[in-house]
Amino acid sequence: MARRTRDDWTGVALRALAEGGVAAVAVEPLAARLGATKGSAYWHFPNREALLKATLERWEREHTEAVIEIVESVPEPLDKLRLLFATVLEHVEDSAVELAMLAAKDDPAVEPVLRRVTDRRIGYLEELFAELGFDADVAHQRAVLAYSVYLGQAQLLSSTPHVVKARRQLLEETLTAVVCRA
Amino acid sequence: MARRTRDDWTGVALRALAEGGVAAVAVEPLAARLGATKGSAYWHFPNREALLKATLERWEREHTEAVIEIVESVPEPLDKLRLLFATVLEHVEDSAVELAMLAAKDDPAVEPVLRRVTDRRIGYLEELFAELGFDADVAHQRAVLAYSVYLGQAQLLSSTPHVVKARRQLLEETLTAVVCRA
DNA sequence: CGACCTCCATACGGGACCGTATGGTCCATT
DNA sequence: AATGGACCATACGGTCCCGTATGGAGGTCG
Numbered sequence: 160m161a162r163r164t165r166d167d168w169t170g171v172a173l174r175a176l177a178e179g180g181v182a183a184v185a186v187e188p189l190a191a192r193l194g195a196t197k198g199s200a201y202w203h204f205p206n207r208e209a210l211l212k213a214t215l216e217r218w219e220r221e222h223t224e225a226v227i228e229i230v231e232s233v234p235e236p237l238d239k240l241r242l243l244f245a246t247v248l249e250h251v252e253d254s255a256v257e258l259a260m261l262a263a264k265d266d267p268a269v270e271p272v273l274r275r276v277t278d279r280r281i282g283y284l285e286e287l288f289a290e291l292g293f294d295a296d297v298a299h300q301r302a303v304l305a306y307s308v309y310l311g312q313a314q315l316l317s318s319t320p321h322v323v324k325a326r327r328q329l330l331e332e333t334l335t336a337v338v339c340r341a
Numbered sequence: 342m343a344r345r346t347r348d349d350w351t352g353v354a355l356r357a358l359a360e361g362g363v364a365a366v367a368v369e370p371l372a373a374r375l376g377a378t379k380g381s382a383y384w385h386f387p388n389r390e391a392l393l394k395a396t397l398e399r400w401e402r403e404h405t406e407a408v409i410e411i412v413e414s415v416p417e418p419l420d421k422l423r424l425l426f427a428t429v430l431e432h433v434e435d436s437a438v439e440l441a442m443l444a445a446k447d448d449p450a451v452e453p454v455l456r457r458v459t460d461r462r463i464g465y466l467e468e469l470f471a472e473l474g475f476d477a478d479v480a481h482q483r484a485v486l487a488y489s490v491y492l493g494q495a496q497l498l499s500s501t502p503h504v505v506k507a508r509r510q511l512l513e514e515t516l517t518a519v520v521c522r523a
Numbered sequence: 524c525g526a527c528c529t530c531c532a533t534a535c536g537g538g539a540c541c542g543t544a545t546g547g548t549c550c551a552t553t
Numbered sequence: 554a555a556t557g558g559a560c561c562a563t564a565c566g567g568t569c570c571c572g573t574a575t576g577g578a579g580g581t582c583g
Contacts, residue, residue: 198531262444264500277501300514307493318446319459332482339521380561
């Protein structure tokens with residue numbers, strides 16, 4: 160039988176995480192998916208928590224900066240914001256990992272990752288709003304506001320998608336609202 | 342020993358739900374809290390799912406219309422919206438049940454309740470934005486937008502509260518953004 | 524070719540929870 | 554006082570998961 164690497168395990172764990180949440184990152188079901196047994200898992204990781212931690216940190220490495228880099232390729236800050244929302248709300252489908260993390264915010268393996276990712280993203284949004292000419296404190300409020308819209312919309316699209324009608328138009332409404340003066 | 346009613350069970354279940362999510366609505370731990378045993382639970386409910394369902398429907402009855410009624414006591418639609426956001430974001434602390442439901446959106450007992458509550462709330466928001474003079478389709482978009490802000494902010498406040506700085510000011514920023522023209 | 528080391532299968536003993544079975548207690552009724 | 558029903562404790566078997574113990578297959582290196 161084939162050997163498995165640490166990445167094989169975090170790989171299936173990532174898929175399970177997206178599909179079934181943190182609770183689905185369970186050694187025995189993952190072993191079944193891999194066609195292996197728990198022996199392999201407990202060889203590569205000391206326990207289930209370590210596997211989960213490695214999985215979350217892999218996701219953090221591979222997904223946090225990616226979007227920012229894409230967005231930074233355009234010059235105008237307003238276009239950056241539009242592209243950001245567009246990218247992130249087009250395939251909300253695969254922001255399932257984020258929702259899984261929010262749903263398990265009290266898990267000791269989740270909490271620090273969630274904190275880092277949230278800080279990074281809101282920090283970046285603050286920069287964008289500062290570029291748009293907002294004062295520092297207002298920029299922060301708008302950043303929190305914008306990120307709230309993203310989180311809420313992701314939740315809606317995954318839990319009750321029928322309430323969201325015209326996504327393209329919603330995107331524009333969101334933009335105008337978020338950059339609105341006075 | 343004292344007798345327990347159906348409401349005693351949904352009562353502890355509600356507290357457990359807010360504290361530990363849907364998974365915490367488990368018969369044996371709840372029985373321990375009540376100073377009872379599983380025998381009582383399985384007398385009042387056919388199974389765990391029925392207990393969960395009854396708990397969610399009790400929450401729906403007691404919390405969905407309450408806020409709307411409060412808000413409807415003021416005349417001006419903009420003040421309604423302000424009061425709505427204020428009420429709902431002041432004690433975000435006890436919107437824990439909502440987050441628990443979102444986190445368990447795939448549970449067959451959760452799904453229908455979540456659908457009804459979401460539809461009702463967004464429907465009401467649509468009315469408010471229509472009163473504010475927005476066209477029907479725009480009103481719907483704003484309603485979805487406003488509800489997204491609420492959901493996202495509730496998530497932020499419960500998962501990473503440190504990113505939210507001045508809640509009072511954030512409320513005003515949110516309002517001006519959401520009712521912004523053009 | 525034998526000693527080792529890496530990786531994993533197998534097998535086991537927990538623990539938490541679900542649901543059932545059974546009998547006992549208290550209370551209202553007759 | 555006896556009977557029946559509402560309510561619950563106890564005890565049990567079953568499932569799913571965690572984590573450990575142990576040994577074995579396959580490659581590596583002297």
